[in-house]
Each structure stands twice: as structure tokens, then as C-alpha cells.
Amino acid sequence: MLPPLQADTRRTATLPQLLRQARSIARIDVGFFFRRAKFVWSIAAIALIPALYSVIYLSSLWDPASHSQALTVGIVNLDQGLVYRESNFNVGQELSQTLQNAARFNYRTMRTAEEARLQVRQGKLSFALIIPANFSSNAVPGEQAGAGQLVVFASQGNNVETARIAQQFAAELGHKVNGSLNAQRWSLVLLNAAGSQQSVSQLNRGLKELHQGATELSVAASNAAIGAKSVQTGARQLSDNVAQLTQNSKKLGAGLRQMETSRPRNAELRRLDAGTDALVNGVSELGQGLQQLNKGSRELATQVSLFKEESDNSFLVSATGKGSVTQAAQGVQQLDQGLHTAVDSGQKLEDGAKTLRAGVNTLTAGVRGMNNALRTAVGQFPEDAQLDALESGSAELTLGTTQMAQGTEQLSSGSKRLQMGLGLVEKAIPDMGETPEGSPEGLADSVRPVVEMDAAVQNNGIGFIANVIPAALWLGASIAVFVVNLRSLPKQAKPYHPVAQWLGKLLLPGSLVLLQCLLILFTVFVVLQVNVVNPWALTCTIVSAGLAFLCVISALTCFMGDAGKATAMVLLALQMTSSGGVMPVELSGSFFATLSPWLPITWLAHGLKASLFGAYEGAWLLDWVQVSCVGLGAAALTMLFGRWRFVPVRQLKPQLDL
Structure with a gap:
């Protein structure tokens, strides 16, 4: 029990008194607890609880990175690869193999993206990495930034910290893949640069040949300039001749059109053919009539000769009568001779008429053919507007040849300067090899992982x-x-x-x-x-x-x-x-x-x-x-x-x- 106090010391107690009073109170509590064993064990348990709390929390947070392999991460590689610059690339397969060899997480290979997403939603996977089929074809060329997309699928609602780890994993993965691709691209560049010395020698030889070719080009350009001047002169002469030809052609065209207008018509030619046919027929009938007259005149001459003989032998006919008969006989003979001559002439006239008819037929046929040809010539002969266009075209040709001559002169001058310039660079420029394709941003950051969150939370x-x-x-x-x-x-x-x-x-x-x-x-x-x-x-x-x-x-x-x-x-x-x-x-x-x-x-x-x-x-x-x-x-x-x-x-x- 507490010792009695002499006076009220609540306001005037010294330090030794305070310590003595506190010790007396504590002795009572301590004595009470140590009288029973279970109280001692309870005090021990109470003393142990803070340390136990510390052990539980600190042991769970002691080294999380060392337990990262306990996180199960799915990998779905659908990459189909790419043939780039005669080299085979399958970045998805390389990435999958690299991750599994590093063994940072417990990677589980899966076949389909749907299966991986389902297991992430169900909590069987912490998150999943999905490599699409076109990953290599989009990532390797580096045509644009972020063309190659890796999908990291996580469920933020399942565990916020796991989702944060997935986001960090995506960022690190993008950096590593871009670094790996850049290293492979630079290896191609350095491989091409390894043969730069040989390329320089080849470049020197090529420049010498190019220099020689430039010299030949300069000579050829000078000759071309001379030829262009000749062409220019010929074009001018051609233009003058075309102008004269145009004027003459216009006159010829006018004459042909006048002839076409004045040509005999087919009806007139038919009447001419019909007239010659009628002439031949009339001449033929005339010949036949003359032959009949000739025949009658012969019979008449015979009768007259008989009558003359009878009259000469007859004493009844007077001398005057005999003389008249003699004159009549002579006249009949002359008539017969004339008719005979007329028959011959008629035959000749008939032959001539037939010849005339054949000539007229030929003439009309020729005229008809000439009419057709004339009509065709008039139809196809160029109009005056076309002839004017021909004349203007020849003038433009002259102008073009003039410009061509000027251009060839400039070409000759430029080829000479090219020859001089190639002579200056003949010491050669090193071959830089094949430069990487794609854009600078795409080559630097061609892969950009995309984090897809399921069951997203607000914050x-x-x-x-x-x-x-x-x-x-x-x-x-x-x-x-x-x-x-x-x-x-x-x-x-x-x-x-x-x-x-x-x-x-x-x-x-x-x-x-x-x-x-x-x-x-x-x-x-x-x-x-x-x-x-x-x-x-x-x-x-x-x-x-x-x-x-x-x-x-x-x-x-x-x-x-x-x-x-x-x-x-x-x-x-x-x-x-x-x-x-x-x-x-x-x-x-x-x-x-x-x-x-x-x-x-x-x-x-x-x-x-x-x-x-x-x-x-x-x-x-x-x-x-x-x-x-x-x-x-x-x-x-x-x-x-x-x-x-x-x-x-x-x-x-x-x-x-x-």
C-alpha cells in the first residue's frame, strides 16, 4: 500500500519525492500482474505484438523484386516475321525468347489473345503481353513512330499495383525493344560500311569513267549544237517552202474545184455514146443502100450494053438514037463506077464510124473516171484553213528549232562545266552504304506498347x-x-x-x-x-x-x-x-x-x-x-x-x- 504523506506535496514536491511516489504506484501495478502467470504471459504477448506487426509488414515488403517470378504473366506471340534487306526478322519470337530467358516473371506461353485476356480477367494471370501478327512488319522498317504496337493487357480492378507494374513493364519493354531494333539496324549500317574502302576505289574508277564520259558528252554536245544550227537553217528553208507550197496548193485547189464544176456530166456523156451508136448504125445502113444501088447499076449497065448491041445491030435505030444509047451506056458505066467507089467509101466510112464509136466510148469512160478522180481529189484536197495550219506549224517548227539550237548551246556549255566539276571531285567521296529506310521518329521509336486496362478504376x-x-x-x-x-x-x-x-x-x-x-x-x-x-x-x-x-x-x-x-x-x-x-x-x-x-x-x-x-x-x-x-x-x-x-x-x- 502507499506510504502516508506528511503534508500535501502536490505543489511543493521535489524531484526525489516525485520519483519515490511514482515508484510506489508502479510497484502496486507490477506486483498485481506478477502474482499470476497468465498475466505475465499476457504482458509478454503485448510486448511481442509491435515486433510481430513489424515482422509481418516488413517481411512482406522486404525485397519484392526477388519474388517477381511469382507473378504469372501470359505471352501471346502472333508475329509472322518479315524479310527486310535480304534478312529474316521475327522480333516477336526474339522478344518472347528474351523475356523467358530473363525470367523476371513467371511467363506462360498462350496461343490466342482471347484466352490470355480471359485469364487476366479471372485473376489467373497478373497481366498479359500480346504480340500482334504484323509486329515485325510495322516495327522493323521504322516508317513512323509507334508503328509497331505491343499490347499489354491488365485488369486494374483486380489489383491496382499489378496494373501499375504492367504499365511500368510496358514502358521498359518499349525502351528495350527499340534499343534492340536500333542495334540491329546499326549492325546493318556498319556491315555495309565495312566495305567502304573497296567502295571508294570503285568510286574513283567510276568517277574517271564518268569524267571521260563527260568529255565525250561535251564533244557530242558541241556537235549537237552545230547540227541544231543546221536543223534551224533547214527549218527556216522548210518554212519558206511550205509557205510557197501552201500558196500553190491553194491555187491548185481552186483550179481543181473549177474543173470539178465545169466537168461534163454523165448525162451528156451518155448522149455522146448514143450519138456515136446512131452514127455507126446510119453509116451501116448507108453502105447497105449503096451496095443495092451498085447491084442495080450493074444490072442496068448490063441491060444498057445489051440494048446498045441490039441498037447497033438494028437498022431501025437511027444514028442519033445509037449515039444516045452509047452515051446512056457510058453514063451507066460511070454511074456503076461511082457507085462502086461509093460502096468502098461507105465501107470505109462504116469502119471509121465504128472506130469513132470505140474512141468515143473510151473517151466517155475516161471522162467518167476523170470525173470520179477529180471529185475524190477535190474532196480530199486540204482546205485553205488546213493549209494555213500547215504554214503556222512550219513557223512554230522554225521557232522550236531555234530554241533547240539555243538549248544545245546551253547543253554544250553545261557539259563543259560538268566535265570541269567531275575533274574536281575525281578524288572520290566515301560510300556511306545503304541508309536505313523509314522516318527519323520511326527509327528512333518504332515500337510503342499499348496498355489495355480491364475493369478500370477512377483513380x-x-x-x-x-x-x-x-x-x-x-x-x-x-x-x-x-x-x-x-x-x-x-x-x-x-x-x-x-x-x-x-x-x-x-x-x-x-x-x-x-x-x-x-x-x-x-x-x-x-x-x-x-x-x-x-x-x-x-x-x-x-x-x-x-x-x-x-x-x-x-x-x-x-x-x-x-x-x-x-x-x-x-x-x-x-x-x-x-x-x-x-x-x-x-x-x-x-x-x-x-x-x-x-x-x-x-x-x-x-x-x-x-x-x-x-x-x-x-x-x-x-x-x-x-x-x-x-x-x-x-x-x-x-x-x-x-x-x-x-x-x-x-x-x-x-x-x-x-
């Missing part, structure tokens, strides 16, 4: 809400059990059914936990204004988890007393670390990764992410059932094996010291 704070709410619910349930003396029941409740005892004892803290859940929901929907994918699933999950955690903590307290409350706090730290609240649980070590699938807060975090962001393909029901079953199991154990102390009602006052 990082909201991304951690699925890990904060479980801790808040567990902490709220731990605080709620302090409201009542959880292990004590009134004496009159001793004969009550265990279910009634348990329900009656947890009604007040359960109501408080339910209020906590409603306030958390109000914070999520109203204060933070989170875009919740499935509000009803979120409500069921939070309410069921809060009550389930209360059942677990009450069971620990009922069986272990206040040590159960301390154990609940240690379990909170262990579950938060093992559920991936700070970072992906795979990076915390095999112990936490193995423990994670068996902890209620892990299930709750999964269910919250599914209902909040649509992560894990929105599959929240199984996690809700698991958490609820843990609460029901803890409640059943408490009801069946709980250790209650039955005390008077006056000893059931709240444990809160207010």
Missing part, C-alpha cells in the same frame, strides 16, 4: 478502396466488441438456449457493426462518389462481411478473452499483407502467397473488386458465400463451445471508461 485511391474496406470492417468489428463485456452474461440467462445467449450478447455490437457498414456504403456512394458496377452486390458483401468479422472476433474473445482481441489485431495485419493490400501478394513471398487463398479478407477483397469495378468478370457471389460461411462457422463454434461467465447484472456495466 489510385479508389483502386485501394477494396483493400481498405476489409481492414475498416475488421477494425470496426474489433472496436464494437469493446462496447460490452463480451464474455459475461447475467445470471438469469444461464438456463437460456445457447443461440439466444449468443444473439442477445451480440445484438448491440451487431447493430453497431451494421451501422458501420451503412456508413461505409454512404461514404462509397455519396462522399467518394465511386462508380459502382454492382451496387446490390457491394451492399450484400459489405454487410455480410462486417457481421462475419464480428462473429470471428467475438469467437476469439469468447474463447481467449482479451488475448483474442489482440490476436484479432495480429490476424488483421497478417490478412492485410496476405491479401495484397499493399502490393501483389506474389511479391511478398511464398508464405503469404500460400496463405492468401485461405483468408477471409482475401475473399472479401475479391468480392469487393468484382462488385465495385467488375473485376474477376464480376464473380462476387462465391466470395460472399465464403465470407458468410466463415462468419456462420465462427458463430456456430461460439454457440456450441463458448465459455460464458454468468455474473450479477450490476457487473455488466460497459467496459468503456468515459
Whole structure:
């Protein structure tokens, strides 16, 4: 007990007195705790809790990089390769092999992009790298920046830190692939530059030949200039002759058109043919008549000769009569001779008429042919406008040849300057080899990974809400059990059914936990204004988890007393670390990764992410059932094996010291 004091020393005590008074008070508390062994063990446990907290948290964060192989990453290589500058490239295959050899993550090769995306959504893969089929064909030439796209697919709702690692991986991957491609391009450039000395020698020889060719070109250009002047002179003469030809052609055309106008018509030619035919027929009839006259004159001459002989022999005829008969006989003979001559002339006339008819027919046929030819000539003879165009064209030809002559003179002058310039560069320029194709931006940054996020969250704070709410619910349930003396029941409740005892004892803290859940929901929907994918699933999950955690903590307290409350706090730290609240649980070590699938807060975090962001393909029901079953199991154990102390009602006052 405390020693009595001589006077009130609360205002005037010295330092030794203060120390002596404090030691006396502490001796009483220490003596009380060390009288019973379980209090000693409780003090040891209390002393151990901070160190245990430190070990749990620090061991999970000690060296995350050393556990990166625990993250499972999918690789889908669809790259079909490329033949570039006679070299085969398959950047996707090289990249996949390089990543697997580096073994930074636990890479899993997959066949299709759809399968990889599905497993990322389900949480079986941390993220996935998808190499498209045209990756090499877009990345190697470097035609434009970011042409070769690598797809990094992650689910931000599944784990914000894993999504951040995926983004960092994408950035590093793009830098490494661009560096590798640049190295391969430069190797091609240096390979071409290795033969630059031989190229310089070839260039020297080529320049000498080019110089010689330029000399020959200069000579040829001078000759071409002389020839162009000759062509210019000839073109001028041609222009003059064409002008004269045009004038004469116009006159010829006018004459042909005049002849075509004055030519005999076909009707006139037909009348001429008909007249010659009639002349031939008349001459023929005249010949026939003359022949008949000739025949009659012969008969007449014969009769006259007979009559003359009779008259000469007759004495009845006088001499005058005989003389007249003689004259008549002579006249008939002359008539016969004349008719004979006329017959011959008629025959000649008939032959001449026939000849005339043949000539006239030939003449008319020729005239007809001449008419057709004349008509054709007049139709096809160029018009005056065409002849004028010919004359203007010849003038333009003269002008063109003049310009050509001037151009050849300039060509001759330029070829001479080319000859002089090639003589100056004949020492050669080194061959730089083949320059890389593509644009500068494309060659420098041809690969640009694209990060595709599934179940995206609004910001990082909201991304951690699925890990904060479980801790808040567990902490709220731990605080709620302090409201009542959880292990004590009134004496009159001793004969009550265990279910009634348990329900009656947890009604007040359960109501408080339910209020906590409603306030958390109000914070999520109203204060933070989170875009919740499935509000009803979120409500069921939070309410069921809060009550389930209360059942677990009450069971620990009922069986272990206040040590159960301390154990609940240690379990909170262990579950938060093992559920991936700070970072992906795979990076915390095999112990936490193995423990994670068996902890209620892990299930709750999964269910919250599914209902909040649509992560894990929105599959929240199984996690809700698991958490609820843990609460029901803890409640059943408490009801069946709980250790209650039955005390008077006056000893059931709240444990809160207010």
C-alpha cells in the first residue's frame, strides 16, 4: 500500500519525492500482474505484438523484386516475321525468347489473345503481353513512330499495383525493344560500311569513267549544237517552202474545184455514146443502100450494053438514037463506077464510124473516171484553213528549232562545266552504304506498347478502396466488441438456449457493426462518389462481411478473452499483407502467397473488386458465400463451445471508461 504523506506535496514536491511516489504506484501495478502467470504471459504477448506487426509488414515488403517470378504473366506471340534487306526478322519470337530467358516473371506461353485476356480477367494471370501478327512488319522498317504496337493487357480492378507494374513493364519493354531494333539496324549500317574502302576505289574508277564520259558528252554536245544550227537553217528553208507550197496548193485547189464544176456530166456523156451508136448504125445502113444501088447499076449497065448491041445491030435505030444509047451506056458505066467507089467509101466510112464509136466510148469512160478522180481529189484536197495550219506549224517548227539550237548551246556549255566539276571531285567521296529506310521518329521509336486496362478504376485511391474496406470492417468489428463485456452474461440467462445467449450478447455490437457498414456504403456512394458496377452486390458483401468479422472476433474473445482481441489485431495485419493490400501478394513471398487463398479478407477483397469495378468478370457471389460461411462457422463454434461467465447484472456495466 502507499506510504502516508506528511503534508500535501502536490505543489511543493521535489524531484526525489516525485520519483519515490511514482515508484510506489508502479510497484502496486507490477506486483498485481506478477502474482499470476497468465498475466505475465499476457504482458509478454503485448510486448511481442509491435515486433510481430513489424515482422509481418516488413517481411512482406522486404525485397519484392526477388519474388517477381511469382507473378504469372501470359505471352501471346502472333508475329509472322518479315524479310527486310535480304534478312529474316521475327522480333516477336526474339522478344518472347528474351523475356523467358530473363525470367523476371513467371511467363506462360498462350496461343490466342482471347484466352490470355480471359485469364487476366479471372485473376489467373497478373497481366498479359500480346504480340500482334504484323509486329515485325510495322516495327522493323521504322516508317513512323509507334508503328509497331505491343499490347499489354491488365485488369486494374483486380489489383491496382499489378496494373501499375504492367504499365511500368510496358514502358521498359518499349525502351528495350527499340534499343534492340536500333542495334540491329546499326549492325546493318556498319556491315555495309565495312566495305567502304573497296567502295571508294570503285568510286574513283567510276568517277574517271564518268569524267571521260563527260568529255565525250561535251564533244557530242558541241556537235549537237552545230547540227541544231543546221536543223534551224533547214527549218527556216522548210518554212519558206511550205509557205510557197501552201500558196500553190491553194491555187491548185481552186483550179481543181473549177474543173470539178465545169466537168461534163454523165448525162451528156451518155448522149455522146448514143450519138456515136446512131452514127455507126446510119453509116451501116448507108453502105447497105449503096451496095443495092451498085447491084442495080450493074444490072442496068448490063441491060444498057445489051440494048446498045441490039441498037447497033438494028437498022431501025437511027444514028442519033445509037449515039444516045452509047452515051446512056457510058453514063451507066460511070454511074456503076461511082457507085462502086461509093460502096468502098461507105465501107470505109462504116469502119471509121465504128472506130469513132470505140474512141468515143473510151473517151466517155475516161471522162467518167476523170470525173470520179477529180471529185475524190477535190474532196480530199486540204482546205485553205488546213493549209494555213500547215504554214503556222512550219513557223512554230522554225521557232522550236531555234530554241533547240539555243538549248544545245546551253547543253554544250553545261557539259563543259560538268566535265570541269567531275575533274574536281575525281578524288572520290566515301560510300556511306545503304541508309536505313523509314522516318527519323520511326527509327528512333518504332515500337510503342499499348496498355489495355480491364475493369478500370477512377483513380489510385479508389483502386485501394477494396483493400481498405476489409481492414475498416475488421477494425470496426474489433472496436464494437469493446462496447460490452463480451464474455459475461447475467445470471438469469444461464438456463437460456445457447443461440439466444449468443444473439442477445451480440445484438448491440451487431447493430453497431451494421451501422458501420451503412456508413461505409454512404461514404462509397455519396462522399467518394465511386462508380459502382454492382451496387446490390457491394451492399450484400459489405454487410455480410462486417457481421462475419464480428462473429470471428467475438469467437476469439469468447474463447481467449482479451488475448483474442489482440490476436484479432495480429490476424488483421497478417490478412492485410496476405491479401495484397499493399502490393501483389506474389511479391511478398511464398508464405503469404500460400496463405492468401485461405483468408477471409482475401475473399472479401475479391468480392469487393468484382462488385465495385467488375473485376474477376464480376464473380462476387462465391466470395460472399465464403465470407458468410466463415462468419456462420465462427458463430456456430461460439454457440456450441463458448465459455460464458454468468455474473450479477450490476457487473455488466460497459467496459468503456468515459
